[in-house]
Amino acid sequence: MSDDITVLDSHEARVGSFTVRRALPRRQLRTVGAWCFADHMGPAEVTETAGLDVGPHPHTGLQTVTWLVEGAVLHRDSLGSEQLIRPGELNVMTAGHGVVHAEEAADTYRGTMQGVQLWIAQPEESRHGAAAFAHHADLPRATVDRTDLTVLAGEFAGERSAAQVDTPLVGADAVVRPGRSTWELRADFEYAVIALEGEVFVGGEVAKPGQIASLGRGRQEIDLEARETSRVLLLGGEPFDDPLVMWWNFVARDRSEISAAVAEWRDRGARFGGVDSRLARIPSPVPPWMSA
Ligand code: MN
Numbered sequence: 078m079s080d081d082i083t084v085l086d087s088h089e090a091r092v093g094s095f096t097v098r099r100a101l102p103r104r105q106l107r108t109v110g111a112w113c114f115a116d117h118m119g120p121a122e123v124t125e126t127a128g129l130d131v132g133p134h135p136h137t138g139l140q141t142v143t144w145l146v147e148g149a150v151l152h153r154d155s156l157g158s159e160q161l162i163r164p165g166e167l168n169v170m171t172a173g174h175g176v177v178h179a180e181e182a183a184d185t186y187r188g189t190m191q192g193v194q195l196w197i198a199q200p201e202e203s204r205h206g207a208a209a210f211a212h213h214a215d216l217p218r219a220t221v222d223r224t225d226l227t228v229l230a231g232e233f234a235g236e237r238s239a240a241q242v243d244t245p246l247v248g249a250d251a252v253v254r255p256g257r258s259t260w261e262l263r264a265d266f267e268y269a270v271i272a273l274e275g276e277v278f279v280g281g282e283v284a285k286p287g288q289i290a291s292l293g294r295g296r297q298e299i300d301l302e303a304r305e306t307s308r309v310l311l312l313g314g315e316p317f318d319d320p321l322v323m324w325w326n327f328v329a330r331d332r333s334e335i336s337a338a339v340a341e342w343r344d345r346g347a348r349f350g351g352v353d354s355r356l357a358r359i360p361s362p363v364p365p366w367m368s369a
Pocket of ligand 1 (some may be wrong): 136141158178326
């Protein structure tokens with residue numbers, strides 16, 4: 078028996094001067110495997126005054142995964158990385174105990190920007206460890222029926238991404254041409270499909286941009302059907318059972334860990350390094366349980 082398919086609406090959030098559609102976390106869907114956060118940015122115009130300009134901010138206990146459909150973003154971090162990312166490429170930053178990064182768009186690119194930013198919760202074994210950054214310019218591709226896939230993380234359709242991940246999971250960009258595609262799935266994984274461009278029927282349920290179709294677990298395969306060429310993002314993984322506490326840009330296991338991270342960022346402690354960015358450092362909002 079497999080779970081039912083549930084289509085959920087994303088909620089709108091602001092990142093830099095962009096409005097994004099946040100597909101994860103939702104109240105009804107906190108995680109898909111270890112994927113714990115998913116923003117669909119754009120398509121939107123990058124201009125003198127509007128862009129994905131996110132100043133230096135910290136992360137803990139997660140990996141950020143950036144994938145662009147259109148546009149360009151300049152990544153800078155406290156490890157000294159400076160990396161322009163373009164469509165077809167992947168940036169993976171591992172926070173571990175702590176890292177700081179900035180994402181700049183307006184100075185380096187004019188035109189349409191569209192992409193996704195995803196977070197992967199790190200397991201106990203790696204979440205206190207060292208930070209890292211990797212850029213993957215060449216990602217494996219596969220075609221399944223009428224779908225052209227790029228494997229961003231993990232393994233799908235017999236292709237494996239070189240991106241380092243700490244738990245069994247998959248992330249894939251999929252361009253679905255008109256007609257039906259049947260994808261083989263793993264019954265021990267849970268999955269979700271985020272619609273990025275066009276309408277796609279996922280196991281018979283329609284999903285359009287701004288929506289995420291949760292497939293649950295227990296499935297051997299899924300049918301996708303598009304009337305016009307469409308694009309979706311497939312996320313999946315082994316259910317991640319650790320109790321996550323997420324506040325702002327921190328992923329932890331309890332409130333005291335969050336409080337410690339908030340205080341160290343506020344106090345400019347050694348845990349979080351600096352980033353060479355023209356953008357202003359972003360202060361952390363104070364959680365309601367921390368006294369002023
Ligand atoms: Mn970030």
